Amino acid sequence: MPRIVTWLLLAVAWTWAMGEIAAQEVPSSSVWIVHLDCHEDDCSRQAMAIRREAARRGGRVAMLPHPANPGRWLLLGADEETIARMRAHAPVLEVRRLAYDESRGALDGGYQIAGQVVDQYDAPVPNAWVSATEFESGQLAGGFSDASGAFQIDIPFAGDWLVIAQGLFDHGFSSPAWVRVPPGATDVRLVVRKGDHLIHGVVRDADGLPVADAMVMAETLVCVDGNLYQAYTDEEGHYELRVPAGEYEVSVDLVPQPRARHVDLRDQDSVELDFQLPTVHSISGQVRRGDGQPVSEAPVRAMPSSACRIPRRWADQDETDASGRYALFLGEISYQVLAEWPEDIGYGVVTTTLTPREVRSDLDFVLPELYPVQGTTQTHSGGVLYGPFRVVASTPDGQEVAYTQPDDSGVFTFTLMAGRYVIGANIVGYPDPPTVTIEVTGPVTGIALRSPEAFTISGHVMDRSGQPMEDVTIMAQPVGEGEPESAVRGTDASGAYTLTVPAGVYEIRAVADVPFPSRVVTVMEDVTGIDFTYPVTYHVRGRVQDASGHPITLGRVYYIIPGKHPGNDYIQSELIYYDGSFAMDLPAGAYWLEAEACGYARGRRTIRVLGDISVTLTLTPLSHRIRGRVTTADGAAACGVPIVARVDEALYEGETMADWVQEMDLGTYELRVGPGEYVVHPASERYPFSVPSARRIAVPPDAENVDFVVFPKFSEKITLYLPISLRDGR
Known part of the structure; x- marks a missing residue:
């Protein structure tokens, strides 16, 4: 009998200890909002590198994107040292730690997010940590699941909350789910998959x-x-x-x-x-200035010469010490080694290629001298021009090397190494931005970038009762060839706005929580009276599901307003919530609705809004694959060539864009697609020509050996002598 009591006491102690471990596994300090300085296509690559660094520090980590802002991420499980390293090596704009505030009560009315945590076999997962994050405010709430896997979280205020569960021991993170509060939810199902393989x-x-x-x-x-x-x-x-x-x-x-x-x-x-592991050799050397002085804190990195993967994974990297010395440890393959100025000094990179066969201590780099380049941005009449636009320094072949933004006096400054550059101002709304070509052999001053002659478009925005609306976004999008940026401004307290644009034809849009009907104006002089009134809107409610009728619970639904001219489409999106539902309010008109979710082909349908409507979007899983290899004319693997698969234009209504995958080291690619007939082709500015130019592929079954040979752009003019017959005018 005493032995049974002892075992019972041990069981109780073990259960209590597991609860203590669970509480320590997810400390409040391990939840962060990270804001990266990145372009949309590059944000996921930066996040992947951060996540891998966090994993190296120990523990499981998750990094989840904000649906509307590709630069904002929720990072769970990272420690303080990981955050410090991330600040030093990643383009981070902001890192904010989130804390659980247990003193804050629920909303009036007692809104909650509740549900169950289960594994992939529908078995309950007890003691899982469930957190809910409101991205805009950075507020956090959380709690543990009970023995039946049930959880319940009090929500402090309204918003869209991202809910995720973290299992312990042999579990990872669940797929996240979005819940709108109010009304909240009581039936959120979070699946945390067991590691049974x-x-x-x-x-x-x-x-x-x-x-x-x-x-x-x-x-x-x-x-x-x-x-x-x-x-x-x-x-x-x-x-x-x-x-x-x-x-x-x-x-x-x-x-x-x-x-x-x-x-x-x-x-x-x-x-x-x-x-x-490959054989390792120590490669070291010194990084110096042109005058022979050592450069400290200079990054030196090595990447395999054949590496086409994205994100690029450096084989090794180091920073120089006070004497300018560095050391890398590399295998016996070909590497590209780069040395560059510290980020706070400016642009300047030196590269070399080597194949280590033995220890080397003499791989030195001399960084190029950097010179200040200064100028001003001016209006057409010579006044100060500043605002939300970039001044860019590019090589003559169009490669961007540096950019900056002018200050309130219109002054901009670069730090560039010797060479020829094109300096241009990417002023919103200007299809032909001002540019100047310069030769940098020393400090350069006196550059003047003068904008073309400009005119104003002005008006007011009112609600349906005639009251002014503040902070409504007004966009003037140029109509014509190319896709120059739109001029954008917001209305003031009186509902007034003024846009400054060069002469041309523009589609003017007003956007608040709903889009207003657009207007097209021709600008040859100042234009006034382009007014907008808040439109009557209707409820568009719907559900996103798979072919079996099961809800698709994570993704976005886009509404697209076809522009009055090609390239002027207006696109906005709403969340798909945990139960597959979505909701939006739209004025009367015709729209495209397009649903996007990971693992599924995009689904699109046309709707006409004349009143409240309900819409169902059914998505097809990307259950098939198209594989192949891309090589150059000499048989070498082609690096970084995107491959696109489109549904035949005869089925345009159901068009999907397969996820394109950058080449791996062998030039291979893999596309995941749904059933259908696809036109597959390379889509690269670097390699604009291929043999064949495209291939028509029907799946199922999966397609193998869909290969292409690509050819680069011609770097110089060539003359072709062709036989010509004048008979019949040919």
Whole structure:
């Protein structure tokens, strides 16, 4: 009897300890909002690198994007040192730590987000940490699931809340779900997938001996849900990774890094994957100025010359010490090694290519001298021109090397190395921005970028009762060839606005919480009286589902207003919530509705809004693949060529754009598509020609060996002598 009591007491103690561990696994300080300085296409690559760095610091991490702002991310599980390293090495605009405020009560009316955490087999997941984040304010709420997997979170105020669950031990993160408050929700289902598939193997060094304490990582490849799994090798070099079914990229976090391996665990329970490290050589040297003085804190990086992967993974990198010295550890393949000025000094990069065969200590770099380049932006009449636009320095072939923004006096400054540059001002609304070509051999001053002659477009925005509306966005989008940026301004307290644009034809839009009907004006002089009144709107409610009628619970629905001229379409989007629903208010008119969700082809349909309507969008899963290889004329793998698959134009209403994948090291690509007949072709400015130019592919079945040979742009004029017959006018 005493033994039974002892076991009961131990069980109670274990349960209490697990609760304490759970509380410590998700501390409030481990939740951050990160705002990256990145272009849309590059944001996910930057986030991927940050997530991998956070994983190296220990623990599971998730990094989830803000749906409307590609630069904002929610980072869970990172420690203080990871955040410090991220600030030093990533283009971070802002990092904000979120804290749980238990003193704040729920909204009036007691709004809550509640539901259940289950695994992929619908078994309840107890003691999972469930957090809800309101992105705009950075507010955070959270709690644990009980023995039945049920959770309940009090929500402090209205907004769109991102809800995610983190299981413990053999669980990762759930896919996130969006919940609108009010009204809140009581039936949110969060699936945290158990790691019931096995990746195992041995890591050996270049001599075949086992490597202990090496971190092996498995990163989800399809519909990344925040999960990155890692394990460490034992004394025999053996590792085991328990992961859910899916596709992964498995890599070893050692320098130099062995080639990452692709693993498909959808149709098999386990896979054995061994790694052997390449032979390593120490490559070192000094980074100096032109006068021979050492440069400290200069980044020196090495990347395999054949690497086409994005994000680029440096084989090794270092910063110079006070004497300008650095050291890299590289394998016996070809590398491109780059040395550059510290970021706070300016632009200037020197590269070299080498294949290490032995230790080297003499790979020195002399950084180019940098010179200040200064000028002013001016109006057509010579006044000060400043505002939300960039001044860009580019090489004569169009490669952007630096950019800045003029100050309130219209003054801009670059730091550039010697060479020829084109300096231009990307002024919104100007199809032909002013440019100046300069030769930099020393400091340059006196550059004047004068804008073309400009005119004003002005008016007022009123609500339906005739009261002025403040902070309504007004856009003047040029009509014609090309896609110059729109001139954008907001209305003041009196509802008035003024836009400054060059002569031309413009489509004027007013956008508040709903779009207003647009107007087209021709500007040859100042134009007044372009007024807008808040339109009557109707409720557009709907659901996004798969072919079986199951809700698709994470994505966005776009409404597209066809422009009065090509290229002038207006696009906005709304969230898809946890139950597959979406909602928007739109004025009367014709729209395209397009739903986007990871793992599915985009679905589009046309709607006409004349009153309140309900819409269902059914998406097709990207269940098939098109694979191939892209090479150049000499048979070498073509690096970084995007491949596009479009549904035949005869089926334009159902057109989808397959996710295009950058080349891997062997020039291979893989497209995930739904059933249909596709036109597949390369889409690269660097390689505008290919043989064949396009291929027509029907799936199913999956298509293999859809190969292309690509050719670069011609760098000089060529003369072709062709036989010509004048008979019949040919």
